[in-house]
Amino acid sequence: NAGVTQTPKFQVLKTGQSMTLQCAQDMNHEYMSWYRQDPGMGLRLIHYSVGAGITDQGEVPNGYNVSRSTTEDFPLRLLSAAPSQTSVYFCASSYAVSGDQETQYFGPGTRLLVL
Protein backbone atom coordinates (compact mmCIF):
# COMPACT_ATOMS: atom_id res chain seq x y z
CA ASN A 1 0.00 0.00 0.00
CA ALA A 2 1.20 3.48 -0.84
CA GLY A 3 -0.95 4.92 1.97
CA VAL A 4 -1.89 8.57 1.55
CA THR A 5 -0.17 10.36 -1.31
CA GLN A 6 -0.14 14.09 -2.06
CA THR A 7 0.97 16.04 -5.09
CA PRO A 8 2.70 18.35 -5.65
CA LYS A 9 5.23 18.41 -2.81
CA PHE A 10 5.90 22.10 -3.28
CA GLN A 11 4.19 24.84 -5.27
CA VAL A 12 4.65 28.56 -5.78
CA LEU A 13 1.65 30.59 -6.91
CA LYS A 14 1.00 34.21 -7.67
CA THR A 15 -1.87 35.99 -5.99
CA GLY A 16 -5.09 35.29 -7.86
CA GLN A 17 -3.97 32.06 -9.48
CA SER A 18 -5.93 28.86 -8.95
CA MET A 19 -4.67 25.36 -8.41
CA THR A 20 -5.66 21.92 -7.18
CA LEU A 21 -3.84 19.98 -4.50
CA GLN A 22 -4.20 16.28 -5.09
CA CYS A 23 -4.75 13.63 -2.41
CA ALA A 24 -5.23 9.91 -2.92
CA GLN A 25 -5.38 6.89 -0.63
CA ASP A 26 -5.37 3.18 -1.45
CA MET A 27 -6.64 1.87 1.90
CA ASN A 28 -10.36 2.00 1.05
CA HIS A 29 -10.90 4.61 3.76
CA GLU A 30 -14.26 6.33 3.91
CA TYR A 31 -13.19 9.41 5.86
CA MET A 32 -10.80 11.92 4.32
CA SER A 33 -9.84 15.40 5.40
CA TRP A 34 -7.66 18.38 4.57
CA TYR A 35 -5.69 20.39 7.13
CA ARG A 36 -3.40 23.36 6.97
CA GLN A 37 -0.48 23.79 9.34
CA ASP A 38 0.98 27.19 10.13
CA PRO A 39 3.88 28.04 12.46
CA GLY A 40 2.81 28.21 16.09
CA MET A 41 -0.65 26.89 15.32
CA GLY A 42 -2.06 23.43 15.34
CA LEU A 43 -3.39 21.63 12.35
CA ARG A 44 -6.66 23.29 11.32
CA LEU A 45 -9.37 21.41 9.51
CA ILE A 46 -10.34 22.89 6.14
CA HIS A 47 -12.82 20.40 4.68
CA TYR A 48 -13.67 16.79 5.26
CA SER A 49 -15.60 13.95 3.66
CA VAL A 50 -17.26 10.94 5.26
CA GLY A 51 -17.67 9.14 1.95
CA ALA A 52 -17.90 9.54 -1.80
CA GLY A 53 -20.28 12.34 -2.72
CA ILE A 54 -20.36 13.78 0.82
CA THR A 55 -18.29 16.76 1.92
CA ASP A 56 -18.53 19.30 4.71
CA GLN A 57 -16.73 22.36 5.99
CA GLY A 58 -14.20 22.39 8.75
CA GLU A 59 -12.80 25.23 10.81
CA VAL A 60 -11.23 27.31 7.99
CA PRO A 61 -13.05 26.57 4.69
CA ASN A 62 -13.05 30.01 3.08
CA GLY A 63 -11.15 30.17 -0.20
CA TYR A 64 -11.11 26.40 -0.66
CA ASN A 65 -13.36 23.93 -2.46
CA VAL A 66 -13.45 20.15 -2.34
CA SER A 67 -15.25 17.31 -4.05
CA ARG A 68 -15.27 13.54 -3.49
CA SER A 69 -16.27 11.68 -6.63
CA THR A 70 -14.46 8.47 -5.67
CA THR A 71 -13.46 6.80 -2.40
CA GLU A 72 -9.78 7.11 -3.30
CA ASP A 73 -9.43 10.79 -4.25
CA PHE A 74 -10.10 14.02 -2.38
CA PRO A 75 -8.72 17.08 -4.23
CA LEU A 76 -8.52 20.52 -2.64
CA ARG A 77 -9.02 23.52 -4.92
CA LEU A 78 -7.77 27.02 -4.28
CA LEU A 79 -10.03 29.27 -6.32
CA SER A 80 -8.02 32.51 -6.17
CA ALA A 81 -4.83 32.17 -4.16
CA ALA A 82 -3.99 34.75 -1.51
CA PRO A 83 -0.76 35.22 0.50
CA SER A 84 -2.72 34.17 3.62
CA GLN A 85 -3.01 30.71 2.08
CA THR A 86 0.74 30.20 2.27
CA SER A 87 0.97 27.11 4.43
CA VAL A 88 1.68 23.42 4.56
CA TYR A 89 -1.34 21.34 3.59
CA PHE A 90 -1.91 17.82 4.84
CA CYS A 91 -4.43 15.28 3.68
CA ALA A 92 -5.51 12.51 6.04
CA SER A 93 -7.73 9.46 5.88
CA SER A 94 -9.25 6.90 8.20
CA TYR A 95 -11.58 3.95 7.84
CA ALA A 96 -14.10 5.38 10.27
CA VAL A 97 -14.66 8.24 12.69
CA SER A 98 -15.06 6.13 15.79
CA GLY A 99 -13.83 2.95 17.37
CA ASP A 100 -10.73 0.96 16.57
CA GLN A 101 -10.60 2.10 12.95
CA GLU A 102 -10.61 5.85 13.50
CA THR A 103 -6.82 6.20 13.34
CA GLN A 104 -5.98 8.93 10.84
CA TYR A 105 -3.13 8.40 8.40
CA PHE A 106 -1.51 11.54 7.04
CA GLY A 107 0.11 12.27 3.72
CA PRO A 108 3.58 13.86 3.42
CA GLY A 109 2.18 17.34 2.85
CA THR A 110 2.20 20.01 0.16
CA ARG A 111 4.12 23.20 0.84
CA LEU A 112 2.41 26.17 -0.81
CA LEU A 113 3.88 29.63 -1.19
CA VAL A 114 1.64 32.40 -2.51
CA LEU A 115 3.44 35.54 -3.63
Next chain:
Amino acid sequence: EDQVTQSPEALRLQEGESSSLNCSYTVSGLRGLFWYRQDPGKGPEFLFTLYSAGEEKEKERLKATLTKKESFLHITAPKPEDSATYLCAVREYSSASKIIFGSGTRLSIRP
Protein backbone atom coordinates in the same frame (compact mmCIF):
# COMPACT_ATOMS: atom_id res chain seq x y z
CA GLU B 1 -14.96 27.36 22.83
CA ASP B 2 -13.33 23.98 22.41
CA GLN B 3 -9.60 24.17 22.95
CA VAL B 4 -6.53 21.98 23.07
CA THR B 5 -3.46 23.46 24.74
CA GLN B 6 -0.07 21.81 24.80
CA SER B 7 2.83 22.67 27.08
CA PRO B 8 5.63 23.35 27.01
CA GLU B 9 6.02 24.72 23.47
CA ALA B 10 9.57 23.38 23.37
CA LEU B 11 11.56 21.04 25.58
CA ARG B 12 15.24 20.21 25.46
CA LEU B 13 16.42 17.15 27.36
CA GLN B 14 19.64 15.28 27.78
CA GLU B 15 19.66 11.71 26.55
CA GLY B 16 18.26 9.53 29.34
CA GLU B 17 16.52 12.42 31.10
CA SER B 18 12.86 11.48 31.55
CA SER B 19 10.08 14.07 31.35
CA SER B 20 6.42 14.63 30.48
CA LEU B 21 4.50 16.62 27.91
CA ASN B 22 1.09 18.03 28.77
CA CYS B 23 -2.10 18.35 26.75
CA SER B 24 -5.06 20.06 28.39
CA TYR B 25 -8.43 20.19 26.68
CA THR B 26 -11.82 21.81 27.07
CA VAL B 27 -14.54 20.05 25.10
CA SER B 28 -18.15 19.35 25.92
CA GLY B 29 -17.76 15.59 25.73
CA LEU B 30 -14.54 13.77 24.91
CA ARG B 31 -14.90 10.99 22.38
CA GLY B 32 -11.18 10.33 22.01
CA LEU B 33 -7.76 11.91 22.55
CA PHE B 34 -4.93 11.25 20.11
CA TRP B 35 -1.18 11.64 20.24
CA TYR B 36 0.89 12.02 17.06
CA ARG B 37 4.56 12.40 16.34
CA GLN B 38 5.69 14.71 13.55
CA ASP B 39 9.20 14.80 12.14
CA PRO B 40 10.40 17.89 10.23
CA GLY B 41 9.05 18.00 6.69
CA LYS B 42 6.73 15.04 7.21
CA GLY B 43 3.13 14.35 8.05
CA PRO B 44 2.00 13.41 11.57
CA GLU B 45 2.40 9.77 12.55
CA PHE B 46 -0.16 8.18 14.88
CA LEU B 47 1.01 7.08 18.33
CA PHE B 48 -1.95 6.52 20.68
CA THR B 49 -5.68 6.88 21.17
CA LEU B 50 -7.15 7.26 24.67
CA TYR B 51 -10.88 7.13 25.35
CA SER B 52 -11.55 7.38 29.07
CA ALA B 53 -10.03 8.84 32.23
CA GLY B 54 -7.55 6.48 33.81
CA GLU B 55 -6.60 4.83 30.56
CA GLU B 56 -2.91 4.35 29.80
CA LYS B 57 -1.06 3.16 26.70
CA GLU B 58 2.61 2.44 26.13
CA LYS B 59 4.90 2.13 23.17
CA GLU B 60 8.62 1.69 23.68
CA ARG B 61 9.80 4.72 25.72
CA LEU B 62 6.45 6.53 25.48
CA LYS B 63 3.48 6.26 27.81
CA ALA B 64 0.27 8.23 27.41
CA THR B 65 -2.20 8.80 30.24
CA LEU B 66 -5.59 10.51 30.39
CA THR B 67 -7.56 12.37 33.05
CA LYS B 68 -10.86 14.22 32.73
CA LYS B 69 -9.10 17.48 31.78
CA GLU B 70 -5.68 16.58 30.43
CA SER B 71 -3.36 13.99 29.01
CA PHE B 72 0.32 13.41 29.59
CA LEU B 73 2.90 11.89 27.30
CA HIS B 74 5.65 10.49 29.49
CA ILE B 75 9.03 9.90 27.89
CA THR B 76 11.32 7.55 29.79
CA ALA B 77 15.08 7.57 29.16
CA PRO B 78 14.72 9.31 25.80
CA LYS B 79 17.14 8.86 22.93
CA PRO B 80 18.10 11.42 20.23
CA GLU B 81 15.80 9.63 17.77
CA ASP B 82 12.84 10.63 19.96
CA SER B 83 13.41 14.24 18.91
CA ALA B 84 10.27 15.42 17.09
CA THR B 85 7.17 17.54 17.53
CA TYR B 86 4.46 15.76 19.48
CA LEU B 87 0.88 16.70 18.67
CA CYS B 88 -2.22 16.16 20.76
CA ALA B 89 -5.73 16.16 19.29
CA VAL B 90 -9.26 15.54 20.55
CA ARG B 91 -12.50 14.40 19.03
CA GLU B 92 -15.75 15.24 20.80
CA TYR B 93 -19.13 13.56 20.73
CA SER B 94 -21.04 16.56 19.37
CA SER B 95 -18.95 16.70 16.17
CA ALA B 96 -17.35 13.31 15.76
CA SER B 97 -16.16 14.08 12.23
CA LYS B 98 -13.92 16.90 13.42
CA ILE B 99 -10.63 16.67 15.29
CA ILE B 100 -9.10 19.63 17.12
CA PHE B 101 -5.31 19.76 17.28
CA GLY B 102 -3.02 21.48 19.74
CA SER B 103 -0.02 23.44 18.49
CA GLY B 104 2.44 20.79 19.59
CA THR B 105 5.55 20.40 21.75
CA ARG B 106 8.94 20.43 20.02
CA LEU B 107 11.11 17.89 21.81
CA SER B 108 14.87 17.89 21.36
CA ILE B 109 17.06 15.18 22.91
CA ARG B 110 20.77 15.92 23.13
CA PRO B 111 23.24 13.01 23.03
